[in-house]
Amino acid sequence: MNDSLSLKEQRAVPRVLMHELAAEERQHSFAEVNSGLTAEQALSEAARCLQCKTRPCVSGCPVGVSIPEFIAALSSGDLPRSVQILRRDNALPAVCGRVCPQEIQCEAHCVRKKNGEAVAIGYLERYVADWEMNNRKLLLTEPVPSPTGKKIVVVGSGPAGLTAAGELARYGHAVTIFEALHDCGGVLRYGIPEFRLPKMIVDEEMAHLSALGVVIEYNVIIGKTLSLSDLQEQFDAIFIANGAGLPRMLQIPGENLKGVYTANEFLTRVNLMEAGRSNNSMTPVIIRREVAVIGGGNTAIDCVRTARRLGAERAMLVYRRSEAEMPARTEEVRHAREEGIEFVMLTAPTAILSTKEGWVSALTCVKMKLGEPDASGRQRPEVVEGSDFQLSAGVVINAVGAAPNPLLSATVPDLPLNKSGTIMIDSSGETGIHGVFAGGDIVRGGATVILAMGDGKRAAAAIHSSLSAHISHPDKHCFHA
Amino acid sequence: MFNIIRNEIIAENLHKLVIMAPRIARARKAGQFVMVRLAQGEERIPLTISDADQEEGTITLFIQAIGTATRKIVAAKAGESIRDVAGPLGQATHITTWGRVVCVGGGVGTAVLYPLVKALADAGNQVTTIIGGRSKPLIILSAELAQISTALIITTEDGSLGTQGFVTAPLAKLLGDAAQIPQAVFAVGPVPMMKAVAELTRPLKIETIVSLNPIMIDGTGMCGGCRVTIGTETKFACVDGPEFDGHLVDFDGLSDRLTCYRTEEACHLIPSECKIGRGATP
Numbered sequence: 004m005n006d007s008l009s010l011k012e013q014r015a016v017p018r019v020l021m022h023e024l025a026a027e028e029r030q031h032s033f034a035e036v037n038s039g040l041t042a043e044q045a046l047s048e049a050a051r052c053l054q055c056k057t058r059p060c061v062s063g064c065p066v067g068v069s070i071p072e073f074i075a076a077l078s079s080g081d082l083p084r085s086v087q088i089l090r091r092d093n094a095l096p097a098v099c100g101r102v103c104p105q106e107i108q109c110e111a112h113c114v115r116k117k118n119g120e121a122v123a124i125g126y127l128e129r130y131v132a133d134w135e136m137n138n139r140k141l142l143l144t145e146p147v148p149s150p151t152g153k154k155i156v157v158v159g160s161g162p163a164g165l166t167a168a169g170e171l172a173r174y175g176h177a178v179t180i181f182e183a184l185h186d187c188g189g190v191l192r193y194g195i196p197e198f199r200l201p202k203m204i205v206d207e208e209m210a211h212l213s214a215l216g217v218v219i220e221y222n223v224i225i226g227k228t229l230s231l232s233d234l235q236e237q238f239d240a241i242f243i244a245n246g247a248g249l250p251r252m253l254q255i256p257g258e259n260l261k262g263v264y265t266a267n268e269f270l271t272r273v274n275l276m277e278a279g280r281s282n283n284s285m286t287p288v289i290i291r292r293e294v295a296v297i298g299g300g301n302t303a304i305d306c307v308r309t310a311r312r313l314g315a316e317r318a319m320l321v322y323r324r325s326e327a328e329m330p331a332r333t334e335e336v337r338h339a340r341e342e343g344i345e346f347v348m349l350t351a352p353t354a355i356l357s358t359k360e361g362w363v364s365a366l367t368c369v370k371m372k373l374g375e376p377d378a379s380g381r382q383r384p385e386v387v388e389g390s391d392f393q394l395s396a397g398v399v400i401n402a403v404g405a406a407p408n409p410l411l412s413a414t415v416p417d418l419p420l421n422k423s424g425t426i427m428i429d430s431s432g433e434t435g436i437h438g439v440f441a442g443g444d445i446v447r448g449g450a451t452v453i454l455a456m457g458d459g460k461r462a463a464a465a466i467h468s469s470l471s472a473h474i475s476h477p478d479k480h481c482f483h484a
Numbered sequence: 485m486f487n488i489i490r491n492e493i494i495a496e497n498l499h500k501l502v503i504m505a506p507r508i509a510r511a512r513k514a515g516q517f518v519m520v521r522l523a524q525g526e527e528r529i530p531l532t533i534s535d536a537d538q539e540e541g542t543i544t545l546f547i548q549a550i551g552t553a554t555r556k557i558v559a560a561k562a563g564e565s566i567r568d569v570a571g572p573l574g575q576a577t578h579i580t581t582w583g584r585v586v587c588v589g590g591g592v593g594t595a596v597l598y599p600l601v602k603a604l605a606d607a608g609n610q611v612t613t614i615i616g617g618r619s620k621p622l623i624i625l626s627a628e629l630a631q632i633s634t635a636l637i638i639t640t641e642d643g644s645l646g647t648q649g650f651v652t653a654p655l656a657k658l659l660g661d662a663a664q665i666p667q668a669v670f671a672v673g674p675v676p677m678m679k680a681v682a683e684l685t686r687p688l689k690i691e692t693i694v695s696l697n698p699i700m701i702d703g704t705g706m707c708g709g710c711r712v713t714i715g716t717e718t719k720f721a722c723v724d725g726p727e728f729d730g731h732l733v734d735f736d737g738l739s740d741r742l743t744c745y746r747t748e749e750a751c752h753l754i755p756s757e758c759k760i761g762r763g764a765t766p
Contacts, residue, residue: 183704185521185528185568193706222570224704228507250708252718259711259718259737261744268707276528276701283525285552286701287748361740408705410723 018120019048026341030311033197033280036338037101037129045130049078052122055114060124063112066457068092070109070124077131083142086135089128094166095456097136097204100129102195102301103453104332136207147216148175153470156181156238158225158411161189162452163244163443165208166459167466171242172215174467179238181223183410186275189246190444191452193275194267196305198312199335202274226411231418231439240438240466243426244459247444248408253297253401257355262289262363266302266402270309279313291397293317295366297352298402299329304336306400307344318344321394323351323371323384347394349373351384355399366394407445423448432462440466485565489542491558495621497549498592499558500534506541508533508571514599515577515695515727518543519703520557521568527553530700530710530722532596533572543569546595546624552752573703574726577693581608582667586658587633588651588681589615590673594624596695597672602632604670610634612658612666616651616677620644652680659688666690671730675739682730692730696721698738699745713737 022038029036040048052074060070069088076085089096105111105125113121135142153176157164160182168178186192188205209219223229225245234241250265252258269288272278276286294315296307299322311318320339322329325348329336340346349371356365370390373382407424419427419435425448426441428434434441442458444450490502508518512533521528529551535544549555560566577600585604589597594615605611611632616639617623623638623645630636637654638646647654651673658664668691671681678694685692698710698721705723712721713734719725 183570184702185570193702222568223507224570224573227571227573228511230511248704248706249720249723250706252708252711259713259741261741265708268701268709271701271707277525281525285525285527285752287745289744410704 013050014115014119016047016051018051019044019123019126021123021126023338026343029198029338029342031314033312035201036198037334039133040126040130045077045127046080048123048127049074051115052078053114057114059112059114060109060122063109064092065108065451065453066092066460068109068128073131074122074124074127077127082131082134082138085131086142089131090135093128093456094169094460095162095208095452096128097132098162098191098200098208099453099456100125100127100132101200101204102332102451104451106333108453136204145173145215148173150177151175151470153177153239154179154237155240155242155466155470156234157242157244158234159183159189159244159246159443159445160187160209160219161244161246161443161455162191163455163459163462164189164242165212166456167242167244167442167463168217168459169212169215170460170463171466172212172217174463176239176467176470178217180217180219181225181229182219182221183224183245184275185221187219187221189244193271194302194305196270196274196309197280198308199305224410226414231411231415235438239470241440242432242459242462242466243411243434243439243441243445244443244455245408245411245445247405247449248410249406250401251404251406253352253403255352255354257357257363258401260355260357260363261361262291262398263355264289264398264400266296266298266306266400267405269306269400270302273309273313288313289398290314291363293319293396294398294400295319295321295347295352295394295396296400296402297321298404299324299331300402300404301331301335302404303400303402304331304339304344306402308335308339308342310398310400311342311344315398319347319394319396320344321347321350321352321366321368323349324381325349325373328373328381349384350394351386352399353391356393363397363399364395366396366399368392368394404449405444407448412445431465432458433465438469485567486569487565488560488562489540491560491562494546494624497558498622498624499547499549500595501545501547501558502542503545503566503569504541505543505569506538508569509536509538509541509543512536512543512572513576514579514603516572516574517703517726518545518569518571519573519700520545520566520570522553522557522560523567526556526567528568528701528703529553530573530697530703530726532695532726534595534598546592548592551749570703573722575724577603577670577727579603579607582691583609584664584666585609585611586655586666586669587611587613588655588669588671588673588677589613590651590671590677591617591622592624593671593673593677593695594629597670598625598628600670600672601629605632605634612637612664614639614651614654616640616646616673618642650680651677652684655681656684659684659690668693669730670694675735675742678730678733679735682733682735686731693727694730694733695727696725696733696738698741712741 110121277284278288294310371384440462443455613633710721715732
């Protein structure tokens with residue numbers, strides 16, 4: 004149908020708007036906010052892609068997805084082909100279509116952005132991935148590759164670990180994942196809330212890996228339950244993707260009062276343990292009328308929107324810079340605003356006050372102003388002298404970031420680390436120990452899902468090529484015999 | 485799934501569970517704990533590993549059934565299983581040869597104390613063990629501890645066994661006797677007991693190690709829910725502890741944080757008295 008549109012007409016079509024759950028409804032529901040494109044919407048949006056030869060969008064994608072090609076296949080109605088192209092470069096398209104910051108990656112480079120709005124690449128990616136999930140029966144079952152006889156272990160089942168496991172299984176290696184928690188997905192499970200990433204998607208991806216022969220064992224903490232040398236004895240290669248672990252504290256008075264959470268604790272209670280959102284959950288979570296979340300990233304937004312859904316009448320985001328500098332995804336910022344989140348910008352907390360019973364009662368804050376640019380290129384926030392004020396709050400959530408988890412690294416003295424505690428790797432993803440690779444937040448400190456996936460993919464390729472030298476293929480034997 | 489091999493009632497509301505967990509049995513050291521979740525939907529709670537049998541592949545947990553989660557766990561029978569047991573977590577006790585050591589245990593803390601006494605005695609220390617409880621039925625492991633300790637002193641609040649009073653009285657006596665004064669003191673039990681022990685040893689500057697039991701979620705350092713103030717620093721009991729220098733611990737802060745979910749816990753135990761949702765919380 005799009006063939007009938009002239010180029011001019013094609014250009015005149017505005018960027019698709021995704022249907023969203025009404026903001027009032029969202030305030031009490033953990034159902035996914037974005038409901039996905041319809042087939043008509045997807046085709047019409049796909050037609051907005053100019054299929055330009057320069058493919059700038061691809062260079063904006065950390066894993067180099069063949070964007071024009073998957074869109075072209077979608078346009079031509081060949082969804083199985085579109086899935087195939089997408090999957091070739093991206094192991095978790097249903098996840099990335101939902102949580103990638105497209106506006107600063109692929110879509111930022113879209114040619115159409117010069118004279119209007121970028122093609123909604125993220126929405127299209129999600130459309131194709133969701134189509135795959137709903138039509139698995141129509142698709143050819145992925146062939147289980149012939150075994151190479153090599154055993155590889157993946158530490159952690161977050162985005163980096165899942166990606167590496169999938170890639171390695173497709174090469175024919177026997178893959179075991181050790182997960183410290185009782186469920187898979189890492190940050191996709193405990194960190195990102197259901198309303199942004201339904202856990203059904205994580206379950207589906209894990210089921211897909213299991214079908215490829217990947218084995219996952221829960222409740223195994225490498226560095227504690229088993230040591231790295233235990234793994235070295237049992238496996239031919241190791242990929243460490245155990246994530247960012249330790250929350251950074253605010254270092255202000257009152258941080259240990261009752262009612263002060265770190266983002267990780269708050270989100271783990273609600274996401275992993277289902278506190279406050281399932282009647283069957285025995286894990287409690289404290290919510291008060293006024294909740295203040297400190298930070299400006301995706302995690303902070305996830306916390307404040309979760310607090311709103313759990314009943315906070317006044318859910319506030321307290322950030323020391325201004326909205327323009329917030330590292331959170333643009334769409335999440337908009338959704339938060341629609342849900343009635345209060346943006347308390349250019350504000351830094353200086354202390355947390357309490358009732359005489361030791362419960363949080365308020366934050367004391369100072370106003371900030373933006374000064375000269377700092378190392379990150381953003382204007383450095385500076386304290387406005389004499390601007391102290393109080394912000395009433397019954398719960399305070401610290402979402403200022405996390406440091407690498409030392410659980411594994413601390414037990415391996417000869418594993419070279421960077422000053423910040425992250426694991427040092429070379430360009431292939433290999434650590435200072437031969438045969439031990441690493442990727443994701445344990446290498447990056449705190450980054451995005453897509454970058455972690457890129458690390459998983461790169462390490463899998465490097466592991467495969469390092470092991471391939473030693474793999475004896477039966478058919479090759481015929482030639483060498 | 486982790487099979488329950490044995491579930492014995494040791495005293496009122498106190499059970500000894502032997503659980504099949506070969507990897508944990510192999511890796512664990514005195515002072516470490518596991519995170520336990522009975523089934524889907526249940527809480528994750530930390531429980532100290534009291535003993536392990538590497539050959540049998542089992543770990544032993546002493547569980548005092550005081551909350552919802554612990555009551556459900558002890559209600560599971562031998563032959564049934566626990567969905568999740570993760571560990572061993574936390575730092576192992578730093579065992580060295582001090583010479584004379586006093587180990588103080590209160591209530592279920594005595595079960596945590598047991599592997600410690602064993603490790604200290606194995607390292608060549610002379611261990612005087614003091615255990616206390618409300619009354620005779622709540623005094624546990626006295627025979628086992630008597631066997632591995634140089635001396636065992638028992639106190640009960642009602643005088644039904646040993647000396648009447650608290651564990652601090654015999655400790656004070658030892659501290660006041662130049663011939664018996666210890667080089668180190670270990671204390672495991674209720675927060676007020678550990679605090680009282682630390683206050684007794686503080687003026688004498690005797691190294692005092694306490695094992696803390698704050699609320700935990702993941703137990704791997706990820707959530708920070710178990711943070712405690714140690715001197716001027718914030719530490720995570722799950723990765724930095726659970727044992728700390730008793731003279732630096734902010735016991736009052738710890739006690740206070742332990743009460744965080746008292747209202748919610750009451751709702752689970754006696755649903756009819758639940759006040760949540762009946763009028764706005766401030």
